[in-house]
Amino acid sequence: MQDKKERRTNRERSDTTRAELMAAARRLFIEKGYADTATPDIVAAAGLTRGALYHHFEDKKALFCAVAEAEAEAVAAETERAVSDGMRPREALIKGGDAYLSALALPGRTRLLLLDGPSVLGRTGMDEIDNRHGTRSLRGGILFAVRAGDLPQNLPIEEATQLLASAYDRAALSIETGGDPDEYRRALALLIDGLAALA
Template sequence: MQEIGRRSNKDRSDTTRAALVAAGRKLFVDRGYAETGTPELVAQAGVTRGALYHHFADKRALFRAVVEAESATVAHEIESAARPGLSPLKALAKGGAAFLEAMRVPGRTQLLLIDAAAVLGRAELDAIDARHGGRTLREGLAAAMQAGALPALPLAETAQLFGAAYDRAALAIAAGADPGEWRKLIDTVLAGLAVPGVSPP
């Protein structure tokens, strides 16, 4: 019975935390970080103020959890698209296209590429990205280099370069640009880096 009680408590705790993250996601997107207060957050989540501070030290900590959750979702979409069996360059192209598509979810580009840097700072945001989208990009580039599809370029710098390109593309698409044109442009750059004789993405 004790084990059931502990599991039940954990389930309730996880449910409360998830409700707070979902409420934070909605309000931070709809109203912005600065205009969102803790009374609105707990009302939206349907929990007490005490529950908020049990799970998160402050509003910034909740915002960080929202960014982490959104980043993890984007990484999952990338990994689902870059499935095993694809050539390394094709996997990179598919993963990049999945990133751009995932970033079209309303509010996500503003949250992850604009507000997160302002609220959390560049270093903290880079650390989150390194666990999620940035990790998938580094792994994809490393696999392509190890397979001989790409030359042995400096991995960290190459990942930063392509990461910046994908982020800029996501911002442009959010502002109304053609997603297909941006995908074609980045894929052309990737193909230009490919080792001669390797099939393009």
């Protein structure tokens, strides 16, 4: 019994250390950017040692990858919470898209996920993260809408997912630099309605 309790305590301590490193890294990646953030800065901000960092992460890139994964997961969760079971597929796509833009409005998220993410991890690496989270949700929403007859039956699912995801990402970047969120939401809803009109 005592050994199990001790192991659990060690695991909890390890999880706390990892979370502290990720939180410090997130702050610095947002404030300074990936390239200008050094690992000594991260461990100093976390109040930990370099040994603790390298125990949990192979290098700075691996730490950035973990931060980006956590951010993408949080965005997908916020997006999915905005969609309820009773919604028509078209409405769910629009509500989910609106929630995505709201989630990306959290300070630093567009930099982490849409600017530094592809730069640091490469387009393929960032796509892998997206496919586990936001893109997966969007693909599911589009497929649901096609099966329900709200979108054309011959719509290429993968290509439509990539194009619509790109439109939402571009909108998020524009909103970040002062674009009107309501106008971007309206334009994106019209894009979806344009597809729906072909069904």
